[in-house]
Amino acid sequence: MSEHGFQAEGISAALDLAVGHIADFAITSGGRTLKPLHRAPWIDHDDLPEGLPEGVARLSGDFLCAPFSRSDVEAAPLHGWPANSAWDLLADETISGRRRVSFRLRHKVMGATVDKTLILRDDHPFLYQEHSFTGGAGSISVAHHPITEMAAGGRLAFSPKRLAATPPDVTEPDPARGAHLLAYPARSANLTRFPTADGSQTDLTCYSATRRHEDFVTLVEADHGGMGWTAVARTAEADVVLVLKNPAELPVTMLWISNGGRYYAPWNGRHGVLGIEDGRSAIGHAASLGDNWLKQEGIETAFALGSHVAFRQIVGAMPWDGGEAPLQVEALPGRLRLTFADGSRREAPFDETFLRIGQPILK
Template sequence: MPFERRVRGTRGGIRMLDEARRSTILTTMGVATMAAMLGSAGASAEDKDALRDIHGQPSWVLANDDVEVAVTRLGGHMAPVTFARGATRPIRPYHISPWQEEGLADLPAAVLVPLRGDFFCLPFGGNGEAFRGERHPPHGETATEAWTFTSRERAADGAETLTVSLETRVRPGRVTKELVVRPGEPVVYTRHVVHGFAGPSTVGHHATLALPKTPRALAVSVSPFRLGMTNPSRFSDPTAGEYQSLAIDATFTDLARVPSLFRDTADADCAHFPSRPGYADLLAVVADPATLGGHPAWTAAVNTEEHWAWFSLRDAAVLPTTLFWIEDGGRHGVPWNGRNHCLGLEDICGAFADGLAASTRANALADRGVRTVHDFDATKPKEFRTIQGAVPVPATFDRVARIEFRDQGLRLVAESGTSVDVPVRHAYVMATAEASR
């Protein structure tokens, strides 16, 4: 998660959890304990808002025969997610932070409490600097506060939809989160609708995958990009027990050849992971809409050991940038302790992970013509859509070379030439209202 370079007590303006926020978290965590005490006596088949304690967090669960999704009440973090539920080896690609059931207190940022999987960030980034008097937490209240159950519905075609909502307080607004799973489709459709929240803001989806233990077992690729760039400033601070391997403020055109921080060292391969244990790095790639032909921008990761492919789809006009947060045991402060191993593949609109204030002024991406904020109008809702999915692939499927979009789905084509067809309604992410662009 990109903001961590500033999450150490109050350094860089990130506040420790205040009493009100701590109370909210403890109250939320208490839901699972109370539910366990009440047992089945307090529940029925009609309790559509029922919560389960999953990896230490009360969570709603949405499922069909193909996909099972858990989303935490606190922060709305989506994980674990199980794809190919009926397969001999179901697919569970998302990261669950290792401290989830340790009962740690006084974590340096609220978002670390439920940290897992994918979550919606508004405003995205560290937010260590106030903006017009607003003091947003890292990745915003949408990633840190308790969501409220709204509805659970099943359509005539079998589509299952879970809807939850959240009222923001730092800047008044309301966000509605919809998660949808459809029969026979190995994906999760997500839609966030923002009401109010007037003014500029960064925004993003913080998808985080678990890193395998085998070196280079996860092969990552993206749709054609017009700009590749490492973090413009130091991302990991050695004085705080953090270490990075990538050069500062360097550009690149190939994920397999990213400039290294160290002299006389070959370029870093950021297309295969894990490849540099002990480091925490950040880079960005900006999609090239001219090459997409009106189709979604995409990111893909292939686990060549477990033989599955994960992918995400988005509208590049809405979320132009994908951040790679490469955290392979490179942080040694609490709660990291050198044991966190994950890869964030985060579709965003923002200036790297620097937060709202930095993204509203001149910055390394905006100076290159990349959008880094959305303008929200109190009278016009704005929505953000993504698709994330995972499918089994043959042992010969190495790394996604391209995605071919078709009327009834898409085809993942590997560098080896092997291909896999996926039933998915990819036009969903391109149906965002013009006001959201």
């Protein structure tokens, strides 16, 4: 199937209509073109393993998971139909310097109609996204799935987090097929001192350029009352990738660290990316609906369906060759400000109202 491309001044994107993944995303800033999202190198190859989900075969950029991980309540591929099946274009319009494009998933999810709205604004280095569910029955876990390439590693920073935790199951238990670094299960309130499989500790805010491993860890947002954010200062790419959310909608951030730690096809030890998966979910649909560890921490892991449910996320990038991630990311009127340890700042045009619950999507 084809891609649907769209653009505003200084920014462009394209959606892969076969699976609803963002196939391309480019930002022009400071005389440079920034490419914050990763596209798997095996896309459009004919030698992929049999039985690979479409969402893995065409793995790109960012996409909606509904449910997140295992579809073990209603039959569907890994990460659900929104990540693995066709979307139709509903509208593409330009309104007052905004390019707004909307799509609808052909499949229903738990009986609900699923819509995707993507917005680019002139000279804003951000893609503004909303997903909504109308109708249906039961509950659904959800997550966004941005993936960014880390060719030479980099540094990470986050809005305040209560804790980080790995699940019970090891990501790659067979050393002939892959490698993992972290301990399973484990938890820590200090992101710079997380338990590892060998009994030592590692810094989750440092993405190594050389250490090969495949890991998954969930970060639980603290009760700070502000915007949730992840900032990734990429060394080789000389930029800061930003993923922004409202924690009341998406209370966890799940890090998929795919740093060459899968040796089998189609990964073949070459992936080297970071997934920054803001969600309202445990691992798997059934687990999200049950009495999981996040619920015991007071964290919601699914949305109730039946009327209209919507949630939003923002992803973008800014040039930065300082190597360190920002200490703070602040939403100011019409601007996003990054503050670094040396006192320097970077700002960019930003719609600070977009993540407010109930805010009209075209204010």
